[in-house]
Amino acid sequence: MKAKMPLSILQKTGMFFLILFVLFGTLATAQKSTKTDKTFAEGLKNQEIAAIITRYEVKKESQEKFRKVLRDYVLESISNESNIMSEAYFEQENQSVIWLFERWTDQKEFNKFKSNSKSKGVITSGKTAFVKPEKRIYVRDLEPISKKEWRKTSKKEDNQLTIMLFVDAKAGTEENFKAIYHTAMPQFRSEPGVVTYQLSELKDDKTQFVTFEKFRSNDAFQYHLNFPPIQPVIDYLNTSIKKQPFQDGIHNLIEFAPLIREKSRI
Numbered sequence: 001m002k003a004k005m006p007l008s009i010l011q012k013t014g015m016f017f018l019i020l021f022v023l024f025g026t027l028a029t030a031q032k033s034t035k036t037d038k039t040f041a042e043g044l045k046n047q048e049i050a051a052i053i054t055r056y057e058v059k060k061e062s063q064e065k066f067r068k069v070l071r072d073y074v075l076e077s078i079s080n081e082s083n084i085m086s087e088a089y090f091e092q093e094n095q096s097v098i099w100l101f102e103r104w105t106d107q108k109e110f111n112k113f114k115s116n117s118k119s120k121g122v123i124t125s126g127k128t129a130f131v132k133p134e135k136r137i138y139v140r141d142l143e144p145i146s147k148k149e150w151r152k153t154s155k156k157e158d159n160q161l162t163i164m165l166f167v168d169a170k171a172g173t174e175e176n177f178k179a180i181y182h183t184a185m186p187q188f189r190s191e192p193g194v195v196t197y198q199l200s201e202l203k204d205d206k207t208q209f210v211t212f213e214k215f216r217s218n219d220a221f222q223y224h225l226n227f228p229p230i231q232p233v234i235d236y237l238n239t240s241i242k243k244q245p246f247q248d249g250i251h252n253l254i255e256f257a258p259l260i261r262e263k264s265r266i
Contacts, residue, residue: 049084049144050110051200053137053210054100062129063095069125070100071257076118077102082109085150089162089253096131099164099253101212103141103150139200139210142178143185154195158216166249167209173240174207180232187229193220 058066070088077086084103091097104110113119126134154160169177181199188197195214202208215221224230237246 048106049141050102050104050107051139051141052100052102052104052110053139054102055135055137056098056100056126057131058096058098058129059131060096062125063090063098066098066125066129067256069121070098073118073122074100074257076116077113080109080113082106082113084147087255088257089255092252092254099251137210138203140203142199142201143182145196145198150196152195154214154216159218160195160255161215161218161221162253162255163211163213163215163221164251164253165211165213165246166251167211167237167246168242168249169207169209170240170242171207173236174201174209177209177236177240180236184229184233187227188224191220191224191227193217193223 056066056070067088067090074086074088077083082105084105085101086103087101089099089101091099102110104113167177178199178201185197185199188194193216195216196212197214198212200210200212202210213224215224238244241249
């Protein structure tokens with residue numbers, strides 16, 4: 001057996017510099033990757049998505065047919081790569097009122113989609129189905145969430161509850177309202193019974209807001225109403241909106257196309 005020869009000073013020096021080279025190369029790659037990820041995240045954050053809420057009021061005899069047309073529209077839109085979310089509901093208390101919620105990567109992609117056959121089908125159907133013209137509301141999401149988060153849904157055995165609340169703030173109090181929600185939002189979203197929780201402001205009037213809240217069940221909603229972080233929100237709603245009671249702005253929504261959407265369950 002040959003005896004192992006001790007490494008010379010030159011060999012040791014060479015190995016030392018080789019290790020340094022590999023180490024600094026790895027560090028540089030990691031820094032570059034982190035920088036790229038950060039740039040990508042900032043790009044997403046700064047991107048102005050198109051967020052639209054559309055209200056339809058439909059004649060009783062046309063409701064079933066129009067829901068099918070809108071269901072087809074939802075199915076087509078969520079299969080589009082540029083779509084973030086698309087969901088359709090009717091109001092529990094008044095089924096003639098139908099709401100469509102959409103988010104697209106930008107206004108250009110939304111406009112492009114509006115020219116396809118499914119969109120034209122909604123327009124054509126509406127000519128005879130509507131009680132009055134549709135109302136389209138453009139909003140800006142505050143504390144926005146990702147496409148993956150938007151597409152979450154309840155478990156199959158849950159009885160999902162969806163609430164929409166319109167808030168018409170007194171002028172001069174809107175920044176306080178946003179600050180209260182900025183503090184409360186992470187806590188709301190961490191509740192075990194919350195599926196989706198989003199606050200948005202209307203683009204044409206920054207004193208008007210709308211919340212979109214999905215809970216796994218009515219029990220989860222009742223838990224939310226008694227959750228301590230909600231109290232500052234309730235206090236604001238009881239004192240700083242233009243018309244009381246604030247409960248008049250609540251809409252209970254029933255989703256009528258829940259089985260066609262591919263979402264990650266929580």
